[in-house]
Amino acid sequence: xxxxxxxxxxxxxxxxxxxxxxxxxxxxxxxxxxxxxxxxxxxxxxxxxxxxxxxxxxxxxxxxxxxxxxxxxxxxxxxxxxxxxxxxxxxxxxxxxxxxxxxxxxxxxxxxxxxxxxxxxxxxxxxxxxxxxxxxxxxxxxxxxxxxxxxxxxxxxxxxxxxxxxxxxxxxxxx
Amino acid sequence: xxxxxxxxxxxxxxxxxxxxxxxxxxxxxxxxxxxxxxxxxxxxxxxxxxxxxxxxxxxxxxxxxxxxxxxxxxxxxxxxxxxxxxxxxxxxxxxxxxxxxxxxxxxxxxxxxxxxxxxxxxxxxxxxxxxxxxxxxxxxxxxxxxxxxxxxxxxxxxxxxxxxxxxxxxxxxxxxxxxxxxxxxxxxxxxxxxxxxxxxxxxxxxxxxxxxxxxxxxxxxxxxxxxxxxxxxxxxxxxxxxxxxxxxxxxxxxxxxxxxxxxxxxxxxxxxxxxxxxxxxxxxxxxxxxxxxxxxxxxxxxxxxxxxxxxxxxxxxxxxxxxxxxxxxxxxxxxxxxxxxxxxxxxxxxxxxxxxxxxxxxxxxxxxxxxxxxxxxxxxxxxxxxxxxxxxxxxxxxxxxxxxxxxxxxxxxxxxxxxxxxxxxxxxxxxxxxxxxxxxxxxxxxxxxxxxxxxxxxxxxxxxxxxxxxxxxxxxxxxxxxxxxxxxxxxxxxxxxxxxxxxxxxxxxxxxxxxxxxxxxxxxxxxxxxxxxxxxxxxxxxxxxxxxxxxxxxxxxxxxxxxxxxxxxxxxxxxxxxxxxxxxxxxxxxxxxxxxxxxxxxxxxxxxxxxxxxxxxxxxxxxxxxxxxxxxxxxxxxxxxxxxxxxxxxxxxxxxxxxxxxxxxxxxxxxxxxxxxxxxxxxxxxxx
Numbered sequence: 001x002x003x004x005x006x007x008x009x010x011x012x013x014x015x016x017x018x019x020x021x022x023x024x025x026x027x028x029x030x031x032x033x034x035x036x037x038x039x040x041x042x043x044x045x046x047x048x049x050x051x052x053x054x055x056x057x058x059x060x061x062x063x064x065x066x067x068x069x070x071x072x073x074x075x076x077x078x079x080x081x082x083x084x085x086x087x088x089x090x091x092x093x094x095x096x097x098x099x100x101x102x103x104x105x106x107x108x109x110x111x112x113x114x115x116x117x118x119x120x121x122x123x124x125x126x127x128x129x130x131x132x133x134x135x136x137x138x139x140x141x142x143x144x145x146x147x148x149x150x151x152x153x154x155x156x157x158x159x160x161x162x163x164x165x166x167x168x169x170x171x172x173x174x175x
Numbered sequence: 176x177x178x179x180x181x182x183x184x185x186x187x188x189x190x191x192x193x194x195x196x197x198x199x200x201x202x203x204x205x206x207x208x209x210x211x212x213x214x215x216x217x218x219x220x221x222x223x224x225x226x227x228x229x230x231x232x233x234x235x236x237x238x239x240x241x242x243x244x245x246x247x248x249x250x251x252x253x254x255x256x257x258x259x260x261x262x263x264x265x266x267x268x269x270x271x272x273x274x275x276x277x278x279x280x281x282x283x284x285x286x287x288x289x290x291x292x293x294x295x296x297x298x299x300x301x302x303x304x305x306x307x308x309x310x311x312x313x314x315x316x317x318x319x320x321x322x323x324x325x326x327x328x329x330x331x332x333x334x335x336x337x338x339x340x341x342x343x344x345x346x347x348x349x350x351x352x353x354x355x356x357x358x359x360x361x362x363x364x365x366x367x368x369x370x371x372x373x374x375x376x377x378x379x380x381x382x383x384x385x386x387x388x389x390x391x392x393x394x395x396x397x398x399x400x401x402x403x404x405x406x407x408x409x410x411x412x413x414x415x416x417x418x419x420x421x422x423x424x425x426x427x428x429x430x431x432x433x434x435x436x437x438x439x440x441x442x443x444x445x446x447x448x449x450x451x452x453x454x455x456x457x458x459x460x461x462x463x464x465x466x467x468x469x470x471x472x473x474x475x476x477x478x479x480x481x482x483x484x485x486x487x488x489x490x491x492x493x494x495x496x497x498x499x500x501x502x503x504x505x506x507x508x509x510x511x512x513x514x515x516x517x518x519x520x521x522x523x524x525x526x527x528x529x530x531x532x533x534x535x536x537x538x539x540x541x542x543x544x545x546x547x548x549x550x551x552x553x554x555x556x557x558x559x560x561x562x563x564x565x566x567x568x569x570x571x572x573x574x575x576x577x578x579x580x581x582x583x584x585x586x587x588x589x590x591x592x593x594x595x596x597x598x599x600x601x602x603x604x605x606x607x608x609x610x611x612x613x614x615x616x617x618x619x620x621x622x623x624x625x626x627x628x629x630x631x632x633x634x635x636x637x638x639x640x641x642x643x644x645x646x647x648x649x650x651x652x653x654x655x656x657x658x659x660x661x662x663x664x665x666x667x668x669x670x671x672x673x674x675x676x677x678x679x680x681x682x683x684x685x686x687x688x689x690x691x692x693x694x695x696x697x698x699x700x701x702x703x704x705x706x707x708x709x710x711x712x713x714x715x716x717x718x719x720x721x722x723x724x725x726x727x728x729x730x731x732x733x734x735x736x737x738x739x740x741x742x743x744x745x746x747x748x749x750x751x752x753x754x755x756x757x758x759x760x761x762x763x764x765x766x767x768x769x770x771x772x773x774x775x776x777x778x779x780x781x782x783x784x785x786x787x788x789x790x791x792x793x794x795x796x797x798x799x800x801x802x803x804x805x806x807x808x809x810x811x812x813x814x815x816x817x818x819x820x821x822x823x824x825x826x827x828x829x830x831x832x833x834x835x836x837x838x839x840x841x842x843x844x845x846x847x848x849x850x851x852x853x854x855x856x857x858x859x860x861x862x863x
Contacts, residue, residue: 046838056841060494061503061843063827063843099831143328155831
């Protein structure tokens with residue numbers, strides 16, 4: 001359960017991380033991937049989408065998919081009147097990808113030196129694919145570091161899978 | 176009082192000039208002082224004029240008496256120019272002032288001698304005069320590098336514009352916009368040349384300008400000889416500018432090719448008499464063959480560059496996106512402001528609306544490019560193919576300047592290639608003899624026409640060939656099993672068979688066409704661009720295929736429908752009919768309800784079911800059945816309500832949602848929410 005994976009990705013990122021919360025757990029994401037934090041967005045649901053995809057929202061004239069990270073990380077449902085969205089931007093050679101992650105709250109931007117980052121443990125809870133590049137031990141406790149590109153890649157796959165599944169099912173049911 | 180200084184200086188000059196006993200030397204001195212004074216006041220354009228006048232006096236190219244009168248005249252003009260801040264008026268200058276300011280000009284009233292070889296004589300006399308193979312050093316007193324650089328950039332741009340405008344004028348000599356543009360280019364060049372004290376450039380552009388003034392007044396028409404002279408002048412100016420640019424980049428002393436004297440002479444003739452003789456023109460042409468002058472090649476290169484700025488496509492997209500959002504935000508603000516009963520709110524609201532609308536309209540044109548770039552490639556295609564097929568074909572292009580969205584431009588190139596190939600291969604008669612026998616000109620013509628009409632762009636590809644052979648098409652279609660042998664089809668129906676997949680009448684497959692994939696691909700491409708395709712053919716007379724395409728791919732006319740709480744958009748172009756649910760008769764039962772629509776039974780599906788969105792459970796009153804068609808397939812879709820039609824801007828859903836097959840994109844609605852635009856191809860095909 002505590003199998004240690006080599007984490008070459010750790011060195012890629014700068015040392016500044018945005019720390020955010022889901023319930024009482026701390027997570028961190030490299031600051032260069034986060035372009036903005038917004039507190040309210042109107043989401044339009046996408047019919048037939050997987051549960052973690054809350055919908056799409058109009059952000060500066062662009063349509064961004066909005067992902068509920070609580071649902072994705074299988075936290076219990078919680079009704080909160082406080083919303084918080086993190087706009088994540090990933091630039092790669094082929095495309096520039098943007099999406100919103102719904103989280104509970106954001107606390108700080110922390111400097112985490114390499115020495116304090118351990119390789120991430122694989123956890124049964126996230127049996128799908130590992131989306132953490134490491135875990136940071138700092139005085140206030142452990143923070144799981146989210147690898148933005150892995151997370152987005154995984155979300156993309158999940159969405160594609162959910163929809164192709166749905167289309168297939170519908171097609172077979174009408175037959 | 177600073178203004179009094181130059182007034183005093185001018186007064187002083189006038190006083191000196193009015194003395195009968197004054198010499199050229201003293202005139203030069205006072206003019207020099209005046210120039211200094213003006214320079215200090217940073218009125219460099221006029222300072223330049225004063226300097227030139229002083230130099231003329233120094234070089235004694237004018238006699239003292241005419242110089243005096245010229246200088247008195249000059250002072251009056253300077254005063255007018257300074258007091259009214261108007262540009263210095265060269266045009267009405269008397270001959271002695273002109274001689275003072277432009278000592279190298281030929282005398283306007285001196286008749287042109289045509290004995291011997293006057294052209295050469297004049298050119299050589301100019302060369303002798305300057306002793307520098309037709310080049311003259313420009314002593315640029317301007318030490319400001321930046322200023323010079325800016326001037327050269329600007330001048331090059333002006334000259335490119337001027338080139339283009341000349342070409343336009345050749346086709347339409349009375350086009351006031353081109354004349355004005357040309358005048359502005361030359362005028363501002365003259366002004367800058369004056370400031371930078373580039374004398375050759377200043378002199379020729381001044382002369383050209385005064386001719387253009389006459390053109391603008393309608394006294395001279397840019398046609399025939401006149402056109403050639405003005406073109407020569409524009410070329411000469413361009414040559415000077417390019418020479419200066421070259422020198423500047425090579426960090427050498429600025430050198431200017433001196434314009435041939437005959438050109439100056441012709442310009443002066445034009446200015447005074449309004450026309451040039453053929454003899455003068457012949458001499459001018461002789462000088463224009465000099466290697467220094469622009470060849471056709473460089474000219475073509477210059478005209479290709481227009482006054483444009485390259486912008487990163489991504490930034491442009493961003494800007495357009497933001498403007499889209501601005502429009503929506505504006506709508507929200509408008510709604511809010513309307514509720515306030517305040518005059519200020521109302522006036523602010525109307526101003527905002529106006530500005531936003533203008534910004535939006537502008538944003539729509541940002542990505543527009545002339546369609547000519549695609550047409551040019553087709554020109555080449557026609558030439559190559561006609562040689563290969565041994566047919567004499569001429570491609571006529573109309574409307575190359577029509578502007579279309581760049582995205583659209585990329586999509587129409589292929590269909591056009593197909594259509595042109597088809598015309599060449601099948602439309603045009605195989606031999607010239609056949610054409611002549613049919614009473615047609617030996618050279619066949621294919622016409623390509625682009626035009627804007629009612630918010631759409633129309634592309635017509637027509638040929639004057641033999642037209643469609645309906646018997647063969649029908650026979651072939653029956654052979655392929657596309658139509659029933661007993662069916663009776665109308666002529667247009669037969670014609671349109673050529674767009675069916677897998678259809679080709681060409682008895683053998685050639686490299687050019689005949690694989691039977693061309694025309695149905697064309698139709699599919701056009702339809703995927705939300706366009707329409709119509710074909711008209713007259714046997715023996717020719718065929719015309721017209722494409723109707725939307726101006727842009729990013730804005731569509733959408734039919735907004737509601738299902739449950741959510742709003743979806745169906746491209747209006749694909750909607751055949753909307754019928755109230757009550758007005759229809761259904762057959763079948765349970766899940767499989769059928770409705771008769773245009774003599775065909777269609778499976779009635781609830782759109783909510785298809786998409787998997789919550790909706791009213793059973794078919795009931797008030798609902799609407801929308802009949803749609805895509806890729807030849809019709810579908811009957813039940814929606815809860817049809818809200819209305821409106822133009823919507825389609826936005827991509829992004830790669831995360833690439834798997835969502837039912838939607839072609841999203842559209843921002845006025846309430847800030849997003850409506851999904853249905854991809855009807857998937858929706859219709861999903862009906863098994």
